Amino acid sequence: xxxxxxxxxxxxxxxxxxxxxxxxxxxxxxxxxxxxxxxxxxxxxxxxxxxxxxxxxxxxxxxxxxxxxxxxxxxxxxxxxxxxxxxxxxxxxxxxxxxxxxxxxxxxxxxxxxx
Amino acid sequence: xxxxxxxxxxxxxxxxxxxxxxxxxxxxxxxxxxxxxxxxxxxxxxxxxxxxxxxxxxxxxxxxxxxxxxxxxxxxxxxxxxxxxxxxxxxxxxxxxxxxxxxxxxxxxxxxxxx
Numbered sequence: 391x392x393x394x395x396x397x398x399x400x401x402x403x404x405x406x407x408x409x410x411x412x413x414x415x416x417x418x419x420x421x422x423x424x425x426x427x428x429x430x431x432x433x434x435x436x437x438x439x440x441x442x443x444x445x446x447x448x449x450x451x452x453x454x455x456x457x458x459x460x461x462x463x464x465x466x467x468x469x470x471x472x473x474x475x476x477x478x479x480x481x482x483x484x485x486x487x488x489x490x491x492x493x494x495x496x497x498x499x500x501x502x503x504x505x
Numbered sequence: 506x507x508x509x510x511x512x513x514x515x516x517x518x519x520x521x522x523x524x525x526x527x528x529x530x531x532x533x534x535x536x537x538x539x540x541x542x543x544x545x546x547x548x549x550x551x552x553x554x555x556x557x558x559x560x561x562x563x564x565x566x567x568x569x570x571x572x573x574x575x576x577x578x579x580x581x582x583x584x585x586x587x588x589x590x591x592x593x594x595x596x597x598x599x600x601x602x603x604x605x606x607x608x609x610x611x612x613x614x615x616x617x618x619x620x
Contacts, residue, residue, distance in 0.1 A: 433595055433611035495548040
């Protein structure tokens with residue numbers, strides 16, 4: 391089956407610190423991988439995505455590389471800002487899944503960045 | 506207005522009430538989704554509509570009743586809810602439902618409290 395496991399939070403960092411949020415997955419087929427971000431009081435927004443092995447998704451200084459050999463898609467940012475405080479969700483779509491295009495989400499990781 | 510909108514943003518209802526949540530997408534997408542987001546649980550897919558036809562119903566209790574009158578609008582009708590139904594209900598849309606790894610675009614959600 392399909393599942394996504396991401397590190398539990400909360401994560402608290404000082405401004406300009408390096409961020410890593412781990413995400414690993416299991417999938418029946420060859421999935422597309424996503425990171426979504428949810429700012430306080432808002433819905434989920436797509437942050438970045440990767441659709442095949444070794445692809446690197448990037449946006450707003452965040453990066454994640456699709457590692458098929460380790461079934462991972464870890465989120466990184468070199469220097470976080472207070473405005474990055476949010477909940478981050480790792481997710482996948484498995485095209486072999488019947489009725490595909492269902493997103494499988496991790497439980498989310500809350501990040502708080504302090505000045 | 507652009508993107509995915511949801512109304513109301515907040516709703517408090519008693520267990521005997523009947524209410525409806527509304528979602529509208531202005532993206533020209535053909536698929537729409539309802540999700541339930543509860544604290545400390547993964548996002549749960551409730552319903553999927555593709556071209557106004559329901560294609561997925563993940564064992565959701567009958568007290569939740571979806572309606573998709575056209576490809577731009579999606580409703581979730583609520584009746585005789587339980588306190589454990591209190592959650593953030595998120596609507597999303599995507600260009601198509603049939604695989605392809607399309608990302609989903611989310612609305613801001615309706616925060617529902619059942620008293």
